[in-house]
Amino acid sequence: MAPTMRAIDIKNKTGPATSLYINDQTPKPTASSGEAIVKIKAFGLNRMDLLQREGHYPVPPQAPATLGVEFSGTIESLGEGCKDGFKVGDEVFGLAYGGAYAEYIAVNTHMLLHKPGHLSWEEAAGVPETWITATQAMYLVGEFTKGKSILWHAGASSVSIAGIQLSKIGGASQIFVTAGSQEKIDFCVQELGATAGFNYKTQDWSSEILKATDGKGVDIVIDFVGQDYFQGNLDVAARDGRIVNLGALSGTKLPAGVDIGPLFRKRIRVEGSSLRSRDAEYQGRLRDKLEEYLSRFEDGTFKLFVDKVLPWEKIVEAHQLMEKNTSKGKIICTIS
Known part of the structure; x- marks a missing residue:
């Protein structure tokens, strides 16, 4: 046996x-x-x-x-x-x-x-999974370089905790996060060094980030949510921005009315990845x-x-x- x-x-x-x-x-x-x-x-x-x-x-x-x-x-x-x-x-x-x-x-x-x-x-x-995933998403797929801005969704998740720290050490110009509570946002900003965070339950995070960047948006978006964030990601991405999709916690089928105009207008690249x-x-x-x-x-x-x-x-x-x-x-x- x-x-x-x-x-x-x-x-x-x-x-x-x-x-x-x-x-x-x-x-x-x-x-x-x-x-x-x-x-x-x-x-x-x-x-x-x-x-x-x-x-x-x-x-x-x-x-x-x-x-x-x-x-x-x-x-x-x-x-x-x-x-x-x-x-x-x-x-x-x-x-x-x-x-x-x-x-x-x-x-x-x-x-x-x-x-x-x-x-x-x-x-x-x-x-291993946490830090390798963050590195892959940020550098290999998102093509991060010093001076770029970045948004980490699910800011208090393990991958984003690693990613925020990598972004800070890498010289990101701004580091934004979304999270579902003020406690998590405070953790990301005060403990990890994110620039600012937005509560997806109580705020229109894409509008707030556009305000915080004077309408420019962010160069790289790292997303785990999928369906519910797809439009917001397009709206908040800067010209020649990169959206890296690592998951689809809210689903994979987009709702009616999604406007993909920003893809062309801002030359956005959306790429999915699975380590x-x-x-x-x-x-x-x-x-x-x-x-x-x-x-x-x-x-x-x-x-x-x-x-x-x-x-x-x-x-x-x-x-x-x-x-x-x-x-x-x-x-x-x-x-x-």
Whole structure:
């Protein structure tokens, strides 16, 4: 009989948060060429996990059925062909196509980093997806350069928390955010250094940003919302602006009456992106960029925000917490 492990599974394959449970008969992965088997200490939650759980996320063909893309842990074994300087027993953290909600994961060593001593297991588990996604959206897709202005929607989300800090260090002329409460806006402005924030529940954020920029708008918009923000994004984008769509939390079908005139008038480029569907070489380049950030985590230039740590036995509670949209920073689960 093949060895088994514990992993989070979903009753009936898809369903609500209450359908999550620990399956102690999950087959343990084996390492292919270039892969390591990592014994997981902690894993981070992401919005895509909720969508995948509900059957609404396009999972890459190479991904296992188990949820989760970011983790920290120790290398238990290495497959053939590993050339990245790792050895058994190394403390690591990294990004995977899936499978992080488990005791063990098989992952390409190109997507692993050595865990520095100044990061806890919980902190390290919440770094890879967040910071790599923000970097990709801002630089590779949004084509950010020093002096450009930028808008991060969902300002207190983990990706935007990273993005605001990257924008500040990168020399953005203005950094705007949207969020659903004054508490979150204050956090983004006072703690992270955003220029200003707008409450999408009580304000017309696109009009307010146009006022704040003397009608110019912003050079780069990073959006996770989709349908409900599409018109506002077109309105607020500056001439030759870039709109980067990373998600569609409000839906993908645009309402009647959407005016795409700004696309032509302002020469706007709208581009969607999904990091998880990229090949290992592409993700590996971003992993190398993340490695450059490690010293800035240590000296406090970049701050990591973990909102809640829960044992993985409370995975239902963890998913329900993320669904409430009240957290500021990462939700992490630990495995003991």
